[in-house]
Amino acid sequence: MVTQKKSGKKDPVLVVVQLSGGNDFLNTVIPFTNGIYYDVRNYVGHKEGESLPFTDDLAFHPNAEPFREIYKEGKMAIIQGIGYENSSRSHFRAMDIWHTCEPNAVATEGWLAKVIRELDPNSSNPLTAVSFGKGLPRALAAPGVIATSVDNLDNYGLMTSIEDNTKRMANLDVFSRMYTPADEWMGGRHESGVVMNYLANTGSGVLQGADMLKDVPSRYKSSIEYADNSIAKALRDVVRVHTADLGTRVFYTQHGGYDHHAQEMPAHDRLMGELSQGIKDFMADLEEHDASEEIVILVFSEFGRRMKDNGSGTDHGSGGGAFIIGNRVNGGLYSEYPSIDPSEWLNGEDLKHTFDYRGVYGTLLEQHLGLDPTEIVLGNFEQLTPFK
Amino acid sequence: MATDKALIAHLYRRAGFGTTPKLLEELSSKDYDDIVDDLVDIDKINDLPDEDILSRYYPQLHSTDNFGMDNTKWFYRMINSKKPLQEKMTLFWHHVFATGWTKSEQGPTMIDHIAMLRNNCLLNLRILLRDLAADPAMIFWLDNCENHGKNINENFGRELLELFSMGIGNYTEDDIKHASRAFTGWTFEQPIPLYPYGHFKSQFIFDQDDHDDGEKEFLGNKGNFNGEDIIEIIVKTDACAKFISRHLYNFFVADEPQIPAWSIEPPKDQEAMDILVKTFLDSDADMKEVMRTMFKSEFFKNSMFKRVKCPAEFIASTLKLTSEIGPKDSRLSGLHGLSTVMGQTLLDPPTVEGWHTGKEWIDGGSLTERINYAVDLISDMENVGSKFLVDSLIMSDTELSSEQLVNGVLENAGHLEVSDQTFEQLLDIASKGPSVGNNNDNEDVRSKVIQLYTLLVSSPEFQLA
Secondary structure, rough: OOOOOOOOOOOEEEOOOOOOOOOHHHHHHOOOOOOOHHHOOOOOOOOOOOOOEOOOOOOOEEEEHHHEEEEHOEEEEEEEEOOOOOOOOOHHHHHHHHHHHOOOOOOHHHHHEHHHHEEEEEEEOOOOOEEOOOOOOOOHOOOOOOOOOEHHHHOOOOOOOOOHHHHHHHHHHHHHOOOOOOOOOOOOOOOOOHHHHHHHHHHHHHHHHHHOOOOOHOOOOOOOOOOOOOHHHHHHHHHHHHOOOOOOOOOEEOOOOOOOOOOOOHHHHHHHHHHHHHHHHHEEEHOOOOOOOEEEEEEEEEOOOOOOOOOOOOEEOOOOEEEEEOOOOOOOOOOOOOOOOOOHEEEEEEEEOEEEHHHHHHHHHOOOOOOOOOHHOOOOOOOOOEEO | OOOOOOHHHHHHHHOOOOOOEEEEEEEEHOOOOHHHHHHHHHOOOOOOOHHHHHHHHHHHHHHOHHHHHHHHHHHHEEEEEEEEHHHHHHHHHHOOOOHHHHHOOOOHHHHHHHHHHHHOOOOOOHHHHHHHHOHHHHHHHHHHHHEOOOOOOOOHHHHHHHHHHHHOOOOOOOHHHHHHHHOOOEEOOOOOOOOOOOOOOOOEEEEEEHOOOOOEOOOOOEEOOOOOHHHHHHHHHHHHHHHHHHHHHHHHHHOOHHHOOOOOOOOOOHHHHHHHHHHHOOOOHHHHHHHHHHHOOOHHHHHOOOOOOOOOHHHHHHHHHHOOOOOOHHHHHHHHHHHHOOOOOOOOOOOOOOOOOOOHHOOOHHHHHHHHHHHHHHHHHOOOOHHHHHHHHHHOEEEHHHHHHHHHHHOOOOOOOOOOHHHHHHHHHHHHOOEEEEOOOOHHHHHHHHHHHHHHHHHHHHEEE
């Protein structure tokens, strides 16, 4: 069932942009007036005059001019020094911690999956959450929760290699009957009904989601020309699905390649350009579709990187930064930038986080989506006030 | 005595990575117990499946930090090895002793880790556990390199007992401390630094100076134990026999709740557990004997389709059925990424607890990937295996009834069984359009047979093994 708004205010929507690999926050929001920055970032740093100042002592990465523009428009909240105690340096473990809100144990429920459960307790809409890219992120996975993972929106669904559309439709028709949950699964020595019905529900969800999404590409028109890269493509897909009004409340996108142990400068330069321009175009596109007011973007990464570069790149560190972006946002700096004074480095080599990531989730859940965050982030954490 | 092909297909789904109609034909004249023995006694088979060609065709295999390529090689082995149980057991132990590339400063040691599992997979458990404790990837993964004579790190000692051999509730916190002390000094040599030449393997060393040689008390035994003594005590316990048996049952026989639930949930089939435990104890932890007993037992034979295929099984068995994969096949290099989007990155399990198995393998995204992958393979008549599946029905001597046609499709695809619900859907398709068999060959007939296979590999039952 599609949630159609009858009138008035539109439902709030959250768009998550995950920077995978551990973004180098120190080179994203640069303390450009601090001599220590230039000392520790001898090789992997940006010279004064190249970075883009936006306050008296902070500058954006040289390729992130679109970020500076968004900041100046007052639509970007920068959360400086986000993290948690005993930050994990393992990508997977760290991502898991961000995705499940559980730093000290292995959890099975993603935080956004719990959001879906709150928003759509009967799993009536498989598109309540849509992720773009390969595979479903852990954040959206939990037993009994259906989320849709779209790799290619223009060719999404089952049996997409079958070119003859009549044949494909005939097959999908049979598919829907094979995947109908049943009281009893007679015949064959297969697994129990619980497993069969789980498979049936999942298959039906995929089919229903694909059916709802099939007209989306043809319904979208825009004057915005996005660049040709993965994050721009994913953000464009968010607008395409959002403006189709299918009841999606959570979108998930990923921008990969931030694990810069070596050759960081050219690689990070490219990513910063892609990311900031992609978000800028995304916001303009929303504006064009009169869809800016209900959307808030969270940009995060699983960890920051080591203070000192290794001559070519930077190794895994802690204490990164996050961004909350949108028309609703009261732009500015939030929480403190971690001290870059060597005497205050965590373990003698890292930025120490100044704000717990679960408080940022809580802020978005309570103040944007209107949900009680306690059960979702597993506790009560200090929140920010980044909204108008 | 000849053996029912359906039973052989079942055995090969579990003890290997599936089968082909041709292989089933070859094996069906043999006695079932002999087929099991041939699978288990891997030392009697000489087999190096063209891996020299593979490594020449994929120079990336010589790269020092690209584990996707090593997964390519592993998939090649799963599909082509003459010792399928060796690859399956390696995967089994990789599930149990989940160690990953993510935390391995010297990546190539992960490749050695898998090779160690492969070499030891069907030997005595005490040998496997000893080599596991002396494995540099494991040592780094669970910080045993930080486990010093004067200052113990319990990470490895704890997981050895909790996740690798006995399970929670069978030892005390003191046992963990004493076991950890026994493994002090089990570390690796300082490897060649990463910069500027890249990743190098590290080698195990026993550092006598860093080893605590004092008296320990472990599970009621006292002595100046070293790590090997601890393992010797472990493998003689009932707890170890039960623990390994339950893991084997869950991986090879039927999906069960996973290890965190074991202290609460009783085993699905206590009788089966008793048989496995007894064999383990009687053979003094000889894995070959345990596997032999398991595959020959009635509970195993009666366990058809009681498991959800893991992505590696799904990928390898579907390829094996539909294609012949030589060492130069370019599709090999895509399998690592494919298994990742299906939720299983080999050589990089999510945590030391391994993967969540059973129905947790399935979500909307992974189900879509699985179905689309299988449909692509089976509907492409360039694939020799897929073409054979279609041809063999068309070339039937007689015209097939609708039921014969559906049963033929199920048999060819590995003697699969489906629910009445699915069978009726297939029957409905089979009853429409041109008749199949009697060498009646044209575009419409082929299209209909391909459609039946396409629907079968899209069915919920095809997710099961």
